[in-house]
Amino acid sequence: CRADCIVFACGAGAAAWYPDISPSAGQVAVFAGEAPAQPVTWGGYACAAPGGVLVGATHVAGEDAGPDEPAIAGFREAYARHFPSLKAGEVVQTWRGVRASTPDRLPVAGALGPRSFVLSGLGSRGFAHAPLLAEHVAALAHGHMPALPRSAAEAFDPARFEIRRQRRGG
Ligand SMILES: Cc1cc2nc3c(=O)[nH]c(=O)nc-3n(C[C@H](O)[C@H](O)[C@H](O)COP(=O)(O)OP(=O)(O)OC[C@H]3O[C@@H](n4cnc5c(N)ncnc54)[C@H](O)[C@@H]3O)c2cc1C
Structure with missing residues (x-):
């Protein structure tokens, strides 16, 4: 500049x-376990990440993405529904941030x-x-x-x- x-x-x-x-907060989590062969989206998404499989993401209006546990439970449920033969194991890492929307x-x-x-x-x-x-x-x-x-x-x-x-x- x-x-x-x-x-x-x-x-x-x-x-x-x-x-x-306006802000829109969200979270993702990485679980131990096997990822799908290719990144997949369904509204949420899953892809390979260091340590396992990354599953995301939540969308919460405002700057506070809320507690980890409900988001993690939601990611596990969605992963099990979309990939019944794969398992999201223990949580390796979580990440949260705030998106900027117009x-x-x-x-x-x-x-x-x-x-x-x-x-x-x-x-x-x-x-x-x-x-x-x-x-x-x-x-x-x-x-x-x-x-x-x-x-x-x-x-x-x-x-x-x-x-x-x-x-x-x-
Ligand atoms: C849970 C989640 C999942 C996402 N998944 C994806 C995805 O799969 N693919 C994708 O493309 N995008 C994704 N995004 C969106 C992506 O993270 C954002 O689009 C991107 O980070 C925006 O970049 P940015 O540099 O504009 O803002 P940010 O990455 O938010 O960076 C802004 C920086 O400015 C700093 N800052 C703020 N205010 C001030 C200030 N007053 N003075 C100085 N510094 C300041 C902040 O601390 C921060 O470091 C996701 C976002 C979230 C929250």
């Missing part, structure tokens, strides 16, 4: 500067003002979307050619929610 600009790329913490971000479930990536930028709202898909969107925001911050075509840049424009509110008259 240029020395005179700031980029807010702090997940759900961006809500302090960009109020259309009203239209698309990320926000772009300028907030003349010298401020935001990259947030990656929801449940940050691993896939973050690299390209980060390149886009970095290009804008440096005054370089945007990394996204105009239609995509507009879809992720941080101003879109304010524009929609103004169109609705409020």
